[in-house]
Amino acid sequence: xxxxxxxxxxxxxxxxxxxxxxxxxxxxxxxxxxxxxxxxxxxxxxxxxxxxxxxxxxxxxxxxxxxxxxxxxxxxxxxxxxxxxxxxxxxxxxxxxxxxxxxxxxxxxxxxxxxxxxxxxxxxxxxxxxxxxxxxxxxxxxxxxxxxxxxxxxxx
Amino acid sequence: xxxxxxxxxxxxxxxxxxxxxxxxxxxxxxxxxxxxxxxxxxxxxxxxxxxxxxxxxxxxxxxxxxxxxxxxxxxxxxxxxxxxxxxxxxxxxxxxxxxxxxxxxxxxxxxxxxxxxxxxxxxxxxxxxxxxxxxxxxxxxxxxxxxxx
Numbered sequence: 001x002x003x004x005x006x007x008x009x010x011x012x013x014x015x016x017x018x019x020x021x022x023x024x025x026x027x028x029x030x031x032x033x034x035x036x037x038x039x040x041x042x043x044x045x046x047x048x049x050x051x052x053x054x055x056x057x058x059x060x061x062x063x064x065x066x067x068x069x070x071x072x073x074x075x076x077x078x079x080x081x082x083x084x085x086x087x088x089x090x091x092x093x094x095x096x097x098x099x100x101x102x103x104x105x106x107x108x109x110x111x112x113x114x115x116x117x118x119x120x121x122x123x124x125x126x127x128x129x130x131x132x133x134x135x136x137x138x139x140x141x142x143x144x145x146x147x148x149x150x151x152x153x154x155x156x
Numbered sequence: 157x158x159x160x161x162x163x164x165x166x167x168x169x170x171x172x173x174x175x176x177x178x179x180x181x182x183x184x185x186x187x188x189x190x191x192x193x194x195x196x197x198x199x200x201x202x203x204x205x206x207x208x209x210x211x212x213x214x215x216x217x218x219x220x221x222x223x224x225x226x227x228x229x230x231x232x233x234x235x236x237x238x239x240x241x242x243x244x245x246x247x248x249x250x251x252x253x254x255x256x257x258x259x260x261x262x263x264x265x266x267x268x269x270x271x272x273x274x275x276x277x278x279x280x281x282x283x284x285x286x287x288x289x290x291x292x293x294x295x296x297x298x299x300x301x302x303x304x305x
Contacts, residue, residue, distance in 0.1 A: 119219055
């Protein structure tokens with residue numbers, strides 16, 4: 001317990017400088033390196049520690065690398081699961097909600113009466129009553145085939 | 157967690173905008189006409205879904221009227237000629253070598269019967285294109301819709 005407390009104990013600038021010197025000479029123990037690491041993690045350090053911070057930061061990132069691989073995988077898996085759920089939900093939800101829109105000269109109208117009026121007027125433009133009767137007759141396959149064959153009979 | 161919320165909202169928005177009706181109609185060439193000219197000046201585009209029109213319940217009704225736009229008429233005719241493949245031509249009127257009126261019965265998609273109605277009035281420089289999806293019989297739909305005027 002005492003050891004742990006010692007490790008967590010913050011060092012001052014002078015101690016840090018001494019430890020850094022020892023570190024670059026390759027004489028630091030693991031516990032000293034940890035203390036240095038925690039010291040350099042602090043905010044508002046003097047500028048002279050910038051290079052040391054960068055070096056320790058690099059090592060810190062390297063240590064975190066395995067985490068960095070696992071977290072994105074889990075994230076993507078959960079995002080994919082959420083995506084599937086949303087698509088299924090959205091499709092079911094939207095299919096039950098009608099879309100009734102009219103665009104007149106680029107202006108959008110959602111009033112159902114206006115939309116229906118416009119729909120009916122477009123139907124009026126498509127055909128006359130006689131033409132409808134005629135084309136409905138054509139829906140009967142047998143009649144259609146016979147009338148088309150009759151054309152060839154006339155030629156021969 | 158914030159990131160998840162953003163992803164969730166983005167996907168939700170995408171899901172909402174991708175209307176299933178539009179998806180069902182996506183395989184047709186005439187969809188280009190609706191997309192390109194629907195919101196332009198001189199056009200009237202209507203989209204009705206799961207609504208009663210006349211006495212008929214339609215899964216989808218989409219129509220567009222375009223005035224004074226020869227390029228739109230040309231595109232529509234090209235699209236129709238492609239959509240005709242595999243469709244049953246109920247009616248076609250040709251004037252001076254150009255189709256002025258076409259009714260197409262498309263192959264069923266799921267439980268829906270699909271119809272395309274096209275009319276072009278050269279004297280009025282106006283074209284009308286209608287796309288219908290219905291679970292009801294095409295013949296009855298045509299009778300009812302076109303007689304209810």
